[in-house]
Amino acid sequence: MENVHVSGPAESSISAAGSGDGPTDRHGLRERVSAELAAFVDRQARVLDEIGGDGADFEPVIAALRTLLDGGKRMRAAFCYWGWRAADGAGCAGETGDEAAAVRASASLELLHASALIHDDFIDGSDTRRGAPAIHRRFEQLHRGGGWDGEPERFGAAAAVLLGDLVLVWCDEMLTRCGLDAGRIHAARPVFDLMRSEVMAGQYLDVLAQSRGLSVSTPQERLARARAVLQYKSAKYTVERPLQLGAALATGIADGPLAGALSRYGLPLGEAFQLRDDVLGVFGDPAATGKPAGDDLREGKQTVLVALAAQQATDAQVKALRAGLGDPGLDQAGVEELRYIIRRTGALAEVEQRISALTRTALAALREAPITGEARTALGELAVAATDRSH
Amino acid sequence: MENVHVSGPAESSISAAGSGDGPTDRHGLRERVSAELAAFVDRQARVLDEIGGDGADFEPVIAALRTLLDGGKRMRAAFCYWGWRAADGAGCAGETGDEAAAVRASASLELLHASALIHDDFIDGSDTRRGAPAIHRRFEQLHRGGGWDGEPERFGAAAAVLLGDLVLVWCDEMLTRCGLDAGRIHAARPVFDLMRSEVMAGQYLDVLAQSRGLSVSTPQERLARARAVLQYKSAKYTVERPLQLGAALATGIADGPLAGALSRYGLPLGEAFQLRDDVLGVFGDPAATGKPAGDDLREGKQTVLVALAAQQATDAQVKALRAGLGDPGLDQAGVEELRYIIRRTGALAEVEQRISALTRTALAALREAPITGEARTALGELAVAATDRSH
Numbered sequence: 001m002e003n004v005h006v007s008g009p010a011e012s013s014i015s016a017a018g019s020g021d022g023p024t025d026r027h028g029l030r031e032r033v034s035a036e037l038a039a040f041v042d043r044q045a046r047v048l049d050e051i052g053g054d055g056a057d058f059e060p061v062i063a064a065l066r067t068l069l070d071g072g073k074r075m076r077a078a079f080c081y082w083g084w085r086a087a088d089g090a091g092c093a094g095e096t097g098d099e100a101a102a103v104r105a106s107a108s109l110e111l112l113h114a115s116a117l118i119h120d121d122f123i124d125g126s127d128t129r130r131g132a133p134a135i136h137r138r139f140e141q142l143h144r145g146g147g148w149d150g151e152p153e154r155f156g157a158a159a160a161v162l163l164g165d166l167v168l169v170w171c172d173e174m175l176t177r178c179g180l181d182a183g184r185i186h187a188a189r190p191v192f193d194l195m196r197s198e199v200m201a202g203q204y205l206d207v208l209a210q211s212r213g214l215s216v217s218t219p220q221e222r223l224a225r226a227r228a229v230l231q232y233k234s235a236k237y238t239v240e241r242p243l244q245l246g247a248a249l250a251t252g253i254a255d256g257p258l259a260g261a262l263s264r265y266g267l268p269l270g271e272a273f274q275l276r277d278d279v280l281g282v283f284g285d286p287a288a289t290g291k292p293a294g295d296d297l298r299e300g301k302q303t304v305l306v307a308l309a310a311q312q313a314t315d316a317q318v319k320a321l322r323a324g325l326g327d328p329g330l331d332q333a334g335v336e337e338l339r340y341i342i343r344r345t346g347a348l349a350e351v352e353q354r355i356s357a358l359t360r361t362a363l364a365a366l367r368e369a370p371i372t373g374e375a376r377t378a379l380g381e382l383a384v385a386a387t388d389r390s391h
Numbered sequence: 392m393e394n395v396h397v398s399g400p401a402e403s404s405i406s407a408a409g410s411g412d413g414p415t416d417r418h419g420l421r422e423r424v425s426a427e428l429a430a431f432v433d434r435q436a437r438v439l440d441e442i443g444g445d446g447a448d449f450e451p452v453i454a455a456l457r458t459l460l461d462g463g464k465r466m467r468a469a470f471c472y473w474g475w476r477a478a479d480g481a482g483c484a485g486e487t488g489d490e491a492a493a494v495r496a497s498a499s500l501e502l503l504h505a506s507a508l509i510h511d512d513f514i515d516g517s518d519t520r521r522g523a524p525a526i527h528r529r530f531e532q533l534h535r536g537g538g539w540d541g542e543p544e545r546f547g548a549a550a551a552v553l554l555g556d557l558v559l560v561w562c563d564e565m566l567t568r569c570g571l572d573a574g575r576i577h578a579a580r581p582v583f584d585l586m587r588s589e590v591m592a593g594q595y596l597d598v599l600a601q602s603r604g605l606s607v608s609t610p611q612e613r614l615a616r617a618r619a620v621l622q623y624k625s626a627k628y629t630v631e632r633p634l635q636l637g638a639a640l641a642t643g644i645a646d647g648p649l650a651g652a653l654s655r656y657g658l659p660l661g662e663a664f665q666l667r668d669d670v671l672g673v674f675g676d677p678a679a680t681g682k683p684a685g686d687d688l689r690e691g692k693q694t695v696l697v698a699l700a701a702q703q704a705t706d707a708q709v710k711a712l713r714a715g716l717g718d719p720g721l722d723q724a725g726v727e728e729l730r731y732i733i734r735r736t737g738a739l740a741e742v743e744q745r746i747s748a749l750t751r752t753a754l755a756a757l758r759e760a761p762i763t764g765e766a767r768t769a770l771g772e773l774a775v776a777a778t779d780r781s782h
Contacts, residue, residue: 123549148602158514182577211539
């Protein structure tokens with residue numbers, strides 16, 4: 001049962017111990033998720049072509065989505081798949097067809113994520129994503145290149161909203177069509193539905209926190225808000241819910257002891273993952289993050305890291321933070337100054353310590369969880385990968 | 392079977408022959424759809440409150456959605472419900488519980504529509520919707536009232552994107568939870584999925600047509616594009632697909648002779664409905680439309696009406712159309728001038744003629760359709776209501 005392979009001989013050479021691109025690539029998972037996404041987008045491209053007639057109006061849409069979906073670490077798909085395996089999905093069903101369907105269901109979460117990225121980048125005014133222009137920028141360029149009427153920015157915004165919507169509904173279309181038994185998909189839907197409401201609500205809380213900024217609330221309030229955003233926008237969305245969705249697809253039970261055990265591993269790990277992401281958003285190497293250095297500072301992201309720094313800052317440092325955070329024109333010297341403050345206040349060290357503690361908590365919970373051995377190994381590796389300094 | 396009532400005595404006084412607010416109110420349908428929407432939003436409000444903790448951060452979100460969902464003619468819900476009844480949904484299932492579930496499933500389409508309105512209003516820069524501020528404007532005001540950081544417009548845009556997303560995923564959550572058998576919902580999903588892709592693709596084609604405007608393409612090309620937008624954004628989305636979804640929920644068959652018959656009624660009716668809407672967008676009474684007079688002209692909507700006028704216009708008229716269409720500052724005199732051109736070129740008369748012909752075609756198809764007698768009567772009344780000059 002441990003070595004079920006269904007999608008061609010090329011992948012059977014990848015050992016179950018995990019090789020290639022690391023833990024998300026066990027069973028060639030990353031490749032298989034990408035292949036499922038590509039096949040689904042091919043199918044949808046035919047639907048759009050039918051609508052567009054011979055005008056080729058949707059070619060730029062499909063090209064943009066292919067580029068966006070080509071990248072990404074497939075974290076959510078990996079957690080969903082290993083949630084399925086954790087519940088002995090392959091074992092209890094005993095059908096290789098189900099294993100392929102579980103990969104497809106897992107891959108559908110990457111569409112939800114792509115939608116969130118498209119809308120988030122537009123909301124944040126980000127220029128790049130996964131090393132390429134953000135969708136709204138890409139369609140601004142299309143507008144400029146065509147010399148069309150109206151403002152390129154408005155066209156870019158409209159295209160980003162609509163493409164994000166399209167990919168959002170494709171997510172649940174792909175889940176529905178994954179090939180697993182309709183009853184089991186239905187039973188797992190409460191997890192899926194809650195995950196989607198949570199991530200959107202979390203995004204709204206994030207936007208709200210940024211708008212309220214440094215001037216309205218106290219440092220303690222800001223820290224509490226940053227933690228709430230992190231819970232819903234990241235910890236639950238990236239790790240806990242995908243795991244529980246996979247398990248529910250395997251068992252047909254959305255809630256129960258297994259969901260609880262996966263939560264005890266998933267929530268602290270998800271929090272650690274986001275804290276790592278916050279650190280990389282300020283200190284990360286642009287080559288690795290695919291975003292300009294210090295972009296989170298320019299966007300004024302109210303992260304736990306920033307909230308901690310503000311809480312422990314001197315008056316002069318608070319002034320510098322207020323001036324620099326959210327300033328789109330912040331230059332390299334300004335980025336360096338804010339980085340210095342974030343180190344100097346001890347915020348960076350505190351966050352690093354918290355990442356370590358959370359990861360340990362997650363791994364301890366993993367040891368106790370009533371799951372298959374292979375899933376335990378894979379989830380242990382994923383925990384390390386998700387919180388690694390260089391990811 | 393004809394008089395199944397499940398939701399309290401208040402509605403049993405409404406006769407099956409259709410009274411109260413007209414055809415969408417047969418069986419008190421409009422009230423029942425509104426009640427189901429309100430109950431669903433109450434449920435989701437509790438989910439959001441849990442996420443927001445005691446901060447009441449989601450109160451403005453829920454209040455805004457309640458206001459938006461309070462209005463509307465419930466056309467899509469009505470067509471879905473009568474598609475279900477057309478397939479003898481109440482008859483073949485024979486359970487009153489199923490009838491309530493069908494109303495709930497039909498009501499879910501109003502969430503899809505609300506999402507489309509929120510995003511569309513933001514894209515078009517519209518100020519009002521259903522007589523109240525558009526969602527992005529409402530959240531701009533919230534930002535201004537709070538004296539928060541950053542630009543109110545950016546916060547309004549972010550809120551509109553995220554609230555539209557939230558309501559979009561709630562639509563399929565409500566459909567999934569409607570209470571009908573999971574297998575039948577699963578069987579009907581291809582119609583639902585296609586409908587969603589079509590309306591978003593249609594919106595994109597609409598935005599594209601507006602951007603290409605009068606300067607890039609020929610009058611013939613513009614007319615063809617306007618017709619494609621109308622098909623997908625309106626005819627299929629408002630009438631054909633809701634009918635087919637209802638029928639598929641009743642029969643468990645997404646495609647077949649009944650779907651074809653409903654299409655022969657639904658497509659011409661949907662086209663007539665949109666043409667009527669286009670006429671009202673230029674000539675309608677603001678009190679009835681809930682939008683300022685001539686708003687479609689200010690937004691530069693590339694409707695069939697406008698495309699026909701442009702095709703038949705003199706050089707001087709083309710110049711006036713180019714100058715006025717899409718000018719946000721167009722005053723009453725400018726609106727009157729464009730109205731005069733649209734009449735003078737014969738475009739208005741041609742569209743009115745087309746509405747009549749399409750409605751006749753729809754009614755002829757309805758007479759031939761293999762559906763229940765009560766559905767035939769109700770759909771006949773809906774056809775008149777959807778294309779009425781004063782709607």
